[in-house]
Amino acid sequence: MLKIEGINKRFGSNEACKGINLEVRKGECFYLLGPSGCGKSTLLSMIAGHLSPDSGDIILEGHSLLNMPPNKRPIHTIFQSYALFPHLTVFENVAFSLRIKGVVDLEERVLKKLDLVSLLEFKDRYPEELSGGQQQRVAIARAIIDEPSLLLLDEPFGALDTKLRKEMQLELKALQRSLGMTFICVTHDQEEALSLADRLAVMNSGSIEQLGTPENVYDSPATRFVASFIGESNILDGKVEGDKILLSNSISVPITKKFQSGEIRGVVIRPEWFELNDGVSVFSLTGEVISRLFQGASILYLIKTELGKIKVLVPVDDDLSPRQIGDSVVVRCTSGSFEVV
Amino acid sequence: MKKIVQGWYILFLLIPILLVVFCSFLTKGSPIDFSFSLEGYKRTLHYGFPFLRSLGYATVVSFLCLLIGFPTAVVIVSSKKWRAMLLFLVILPFWTNFLVRIYGWKIILRQLDLLGTPWAVIIGLTYIYLPFMILPLYSSLERFDSRIYFAARDLGASGLQSIIKVVLPCISPGVRVGLLFVFILTFGDFVVNDLLGGAKNAMIGSSIRDAYLLSRNWPLGASLTVVSTLLLLCVFWIGRKWRSSGT
Ligand SMILES: Nc1ncnc2c1ncn2[C@@H]1O[C@H](COP(=O)(O)OP(=O)(O)O)[C@@H](O)[C@H]1O
Numbered sequence A: 001m002l003k004i005e006g007i008n009k010r011f012g013s014n015e016a017c018k019g020i021n022l023e024v025r026k027g028e029c030f031y032l033l034g035p036s037g038c039g040k041s042t043l044l045s046m047i048a049g050h051l052s053p054d055s056g057d058i059i060l061e062g063h064s065l066l067n068m069p070p071n072k073r074p075i076h077t078i079f080q081s082y083a084l085f086p087h088l089t090v091f092e093n094v095a096f097s098l099r100i101k102g103v104v105d106l107e108e109r110v111l112k113k114l115d116l117v118s119l120l121e122f123k124d125r126y127p128e129e130l131s132g133g134q135q136q137r138v139a140i141a142r143a144i145i146d147e148p149s150l151l152l153l154d155e156p157f158g159a160l161d162t163k164l165r166k167e168m169q170l171e172l173k174a175l176q177r178s179l180g181m182t183f184i185c186v187t188h189d190q191e192e193a194l195s196l197a198d199r200l201a202v203m204n205s206g207s208i209e210q211l212g213t214p215e216n217v218y219d220s221p222a223t224r225f226v227a228s229f230i231g232e233s234n235i236l237d238g239k240v241e242g243d244k245i246l247l248s249n250s251i252s253v254p255i256t257k258k259f260q261s262g263e264i265r266g267v268v269i270r271p272e273w274f275e276l277n278d279g280v281s282v283f284s285l286t287g288e289v290i291s292r293l294f295q296g297a298s299i300l301y302l303i304k305t306e307l308g309k310i311k312v313l314v315p316v317d318d319d320l321s322p323r324q325i326g327d328s329v330v331v332r333c334t335s336g337s338f339e340v341v
Numbered sequence B: 001m002k003k004i005v006q007g008w009y010i011l012f013l014l015i016p017i018l019l020v021v022f023c024s025f026l027t028k029g030s031p032i033d034f035s036f037s038l039e040g041y042k043r044t045l046h047y048g049f050p051f052l053r054s055l056g057y058a059t060v061v062s063f064l065c066l067l068i069g070f071p072t073a074v075v076i077v078s079s080k081k082w083r084a085m086l087l088f089l090v091i092l093p094f095w096t097n098f099l100v101r102i103y104g105w106k107i108i109l110r111q112l113d114l115l116g117t118p119w120a121v122i123i124g125l126t127y128i129y130l131p132f133m134i135l136p137l138y139s140s141l142e143r144f145d146s147r148i149y150f151a152a153r154d155l156g157a158s159g160l161q162s163i164i165k166v167v168l169p170c171i172s173p174g175v176r177v178g179l180l181f182v183f184i185l186t187f188g189d190f191v192v193n194d195l196l197g198g199a200k201n202a203m204i205g206s207s208i209r210d211a212y213l214l215s216r217n218w219p220l221g222a223s224l225t226v227v228s229t230l231l232l233l234c235v236f237w238i239g240r241k242w243r244s245s246g247t
């Protein structure tokens, strides 16, 4: 439904977007994920029409948006920190776009949307009199009031505390499903993107590094950046030799992708693919525990080995005798297929 | 601290005002006789045109300054690199004597064949008092989150609609201070009009000056001053009413 073709945008010498191509499907929740400053907000602003790209095209349902001012695009945005109108009540904030259009059944429609986000009783308050979560609901109601075909959300949960964030994420996702709207969300929080996205694009310094489903991106990262940005991972460098990579003189792992022999490549191994006990393995190492983090259901160990420091995640109930700092351990890699970046 | 502020108000505001009010009820002498008289106020009735002219010019010039000052302040706020430089340029004219600048305009306006017309006065006043609009607008805009403007655009408002419905109300403290400054200063101005508009069509400021300095009629000057102040208070009262009914 939305197609972005070869978008470039620079600010002076700073290239905020470099040749971005992507296609967003109708009714999906699409995520742009990347570290702060990588150009996500810039891309969103170009879709909304507040910035125009230096080159490239943005096509919504077959029509280019480029010559259309933002107020004519059938797209609404939920801005980072919401940008509510401070001088208007909740009701008037939500009613804003209907007042501009001059619709007749304004009150009824506004009240219906306020009810949907459970804000009816707050309709006469001003934004500054609301909590962060309530402000976000106002922003949502305001943006979906005339049911735009596409909703853009810039760091929608960034201003909320952890518990509220989870709640609002579930709520917003349910809303998206029930309204059948297309969402494009922006975040630097990989956990949020992985849990809410139908598909996502991982961005880094102005380019898209990988585009796919969350499972796809998590399990087979296409680049070193994606591997290190999404989830925890160990990237072990080694030299390619035929269909193997030599991590050290005695350790090698099989690879499926084709690389030039002699190239130095990184093997991506997630911390949960290691275990700290004896048994069959692809390879195993000895090392010393140098740090450990208790994470509720599991423990993350940092272990110094001949291949450098390795992160190992062990579920608490598997770990009958938690290792102490300074203990010598055997690290066993249990996964048989590796991504190489 | 509170005492100091109160003392300050009494010394520099209340006492001078009371002196002027007191003087307005006295009899003209050389310069005054201390006997009660309403002669000063009776004569203010002949000054309808200067009052109207001042009110008219002040109104037109305030809105012109807002019209020119707003985009200027927006440009200054949005240019990160040049901000300090542009602000400096706004206050740079204050470093040159006021009269020199007005004489400069006299030459330009003569070339344009506007000298002696109300247009010349409006141009001159707008030029002189524009910085008093730009600076308060700038300080309000600096704190304004530009995403609020984009949100209005996003929700279907045109650029102008967004400015009128959202930006101006959000920066209304700056707008009010700017309008207040320009209105008061323009209302009382007695130089620009004399030099660019010709002394025949006096504004109230010139009339007051003449009463004090030329005809040495202090009670008249004081009466005109008191009426001016009351008029200004009236205008602000109306302004407040209008604003609170607007929102
Ligand atoms: N209006 C602007 N002028 C100059 N540089 C900008 C502007 N907006 C963004 N940038 C720069 O472009 C890059 C991308 O910014 P942005 O899209 O806001 O990143 P993100 O939202 O991913 O954190 C940053 O380096 C930022 O400094």
Ligand SMILES: [Mg+2]
Binding pocket: A040, A041, A080, A154, A155
């Ligand atoms: Mg951003």
